[in-house]
Amino acid sequence: MQARLIAAAVSLAAIVLGATGPAQAGKDLDAVKARGMVNCGVGTGTAGYMIADSQGKWRGLSVDVCRAVAAAVFGDSEKVRYIPLTSQQRFTALQSGEVDMTMGNATYTLTRDTALGFDFTGVYYYDGQGFLVPKKLGVKSAKELNGATICVAPGTTTELNLADYFRTNKMTFKPVVIEKVDEIRAAFFSGRCDVYTTDASSLAATRAANVPPPQTIDDYMILPEIISKEPLGPVVRHGGNQFADIVRWALYAMIEAEEYGITSKNVDEMLKSENPSIKRILGVTPGMGKALGVDEKWVYNIVKQVGNYGESFDRNVGMGSPLKIARGQNALWTQGGLQYAPPIR
Numbered sequence: 001m002q003a004r005l006i007a008a009a010v011s012l013a014a015i016v017l018g019a020t021g022p023a024q025a026g027k028d029l030d031a032v033k034a035r036g037m038v039n040c041g042v043g044t045g046t047a048g049y050m051i052a053d054s055q056g057k058w059r060g061l062s063v064d065v066c067r068a069v070a071a072a073v074f075g076d077s078e079k080v081r082y083i084p085l086t087s088q089q090r091f092t093a094l095q096s097g098e099v100d101m102t103m104g105n106a107t108y109t110l111t112r113d114t115a116l117g118f119d120f121t122g123v124y125y126y127d128g129q130g131f132l133v134p135k136k137l138g139v140k141s142a143k144e145l146n147g148a149t150i151c152v153a154p155g156t157t158t159e160l161n162l163a164d165y166f167r168t169n170k171m172t173f174k175p176v177v178i179e180k181v182d183e184i185r186a187a188f189f190s191g192r193c194d195v196y197t198t199d200a201s202s203l204a205a206t207r208a209a210n211v212p213p214p215q216t217i218d219d220y221m222i223l224p225e226i227i228s229k230e231p232l233g234p235v236v237r238h239g240g241n242q243f244a245d246i247v248r249w250a251l252y253a254m255i256e257a258e259e260y261g262i263t264s265k266n267v268d269e270m271l272k273s274e275n276p277s278i279k280r281i282l283g284v285t286p287g288m289g290k291a292l293g294v295d296e297k298w299v300y301n302i303v304k305q306v307g308n309y310g311e312s313f314d315r316n317v318g319m320g321s322p323l324k325i326a327r328g329q330n331a332l333w334t335q336g337g338l339q340y341a342p343p344i345r
Contacts, residue, residue, distance in 0.1 A: 026243060028236070028240025036074070037070065038066060038080045039099045039101075040066035040069075040080050040099060040103055041093050041102035041104055042058065042063065043086075044084045044180060045084070045181060046181065046201075047060075047208060048204075048208075048317040048323045049062045050082075060317075061313060062104070062105065062124070062125075063082070063103070064306050064312040065124050065247075067080060067305070069101065069234075071301040071305050071306060072249070072292075072301065072302060075297070083098065083099050086153075086179050087104070087179065090106065091116060094118065094236075094237060101235060105127075106232065106233070106235050107127075108123060108232070108233050117238045118236065121233060122248050123233045123338075124233055124234065124251055125232045125330060126328075126330055126338050127232055128199070129161050130199070130200035130226055131150075131197050131223040132197070133194065133195050133196075133220065134194075136219070137194055140223070140224075142225040145166075145171065147173065147174075148193075148195050150173050150175055150176065150194065150195040151178060151187050152175055152176070152197055153181065154179055157228070158197060162175070162197055176192060176193045189210075189212050199232070200226060201317070203222050207222065209322065209323075242293055249292055251309075252341035252342060253298070253299045253302050253303070254308050254309040254312065255308075255332070255339050255341035256341040256343070256344055257302070257308035257309070258308040258332060260275070260281065262278065262282070263308055263311060264307040267282070271284060277344075277345070281344050282299055283299065288344055288345075299344070309339065310332075313330065
């Protein structure tokens with residue numbers, strides 16, 4: 001009996017030690033490291049979220065999550081290859097291994113998280129579906145869109161939500177289904193459809209950055225109804241657990257850094273903080289990097305090179321950007337929003 005108890009105790013100790021030891025690399029992370037960069041699938045161009053500038057450099061809130069992952073893995077946020085994908089291409093590219101993760105504003109849903117073989121690793125933006133219309137259409141509410149011609153992208157939750165909304169409200173519509181976002185916008189602005197529907201964030205970006213002259217931003221309005229929940233997050237393949245952990249905690253690190261007031265400008269000074277939480281987060285007190293299987297300075301590298309979540313939001317889509325989107329639901333939980341990161345400890 002005593003021998004069996006000792007053996008059980010040894011087995012339990014091994015399990016506990018294994019659970020608290022460093023993460024073991026999986027095939028997805030091994031492939032990323034061997035390649036020397038993260039292959040990140042992004043949309044084909046949405047101002048503020050994912051768009052290439054005139055020099056071909058990708059910028060945006062979504063892009064910054066890819067950069068944070070590279071900073072965590074390599075200590076260098078520039079070690080990312082951005083691969084533009086349409087809404088119909090993005091999941092096939094992820095399944096085939098063409099990309100390691102997607103940040104193409106995919107909505108976190110049950111079927112995508114299970115049947116398609118993916119893992120969503122957090123929510124970087126809480127969104128909802130809306131409607132953009134020309135003011136000359138003369139409508140003030142989505143309830144007035146009976147019989148409207150509506151531009152929508154295929155293979156999206158947007159397309160499904162649109163049908164549900166009109167069916168529920170006993171209205172009809174004529175869909176104009178177009179895959180590429182720039183072609184959808186061209187069709188809408190040329191008058192081929194009365195309405196453009198997608199995530200409200202993308203509608204705000206379209207209205208702010210894509211109205212062709214001589215039309216102006218004031219010729220268009222986003223209707224007040226938000227008809228769905230669209231939590232947008234990074235997506236990885238099932239099975240690559242350690243890489244998924246790094247993607248998950250890279251996003252959480254940006255949120256946690258904002259909560260503790262750690263910014264790209266003060267992160268070096270924060271290394272001297274006596275706050276035990278900040279010391280853990282920045283790797284002054286070691287252990288978190290080892291647990292994740294990355295350098296102890298992983299959060300320092302993310303914040304120094306990319307910024308915290310609030311800095312990224314403001315710079316790309318918030319009040320420091322042309323879009324001027326309010327934080328709203330994407331404010332920290334301490335400020336009435338939904339952004340909440342589990343503790344780094």
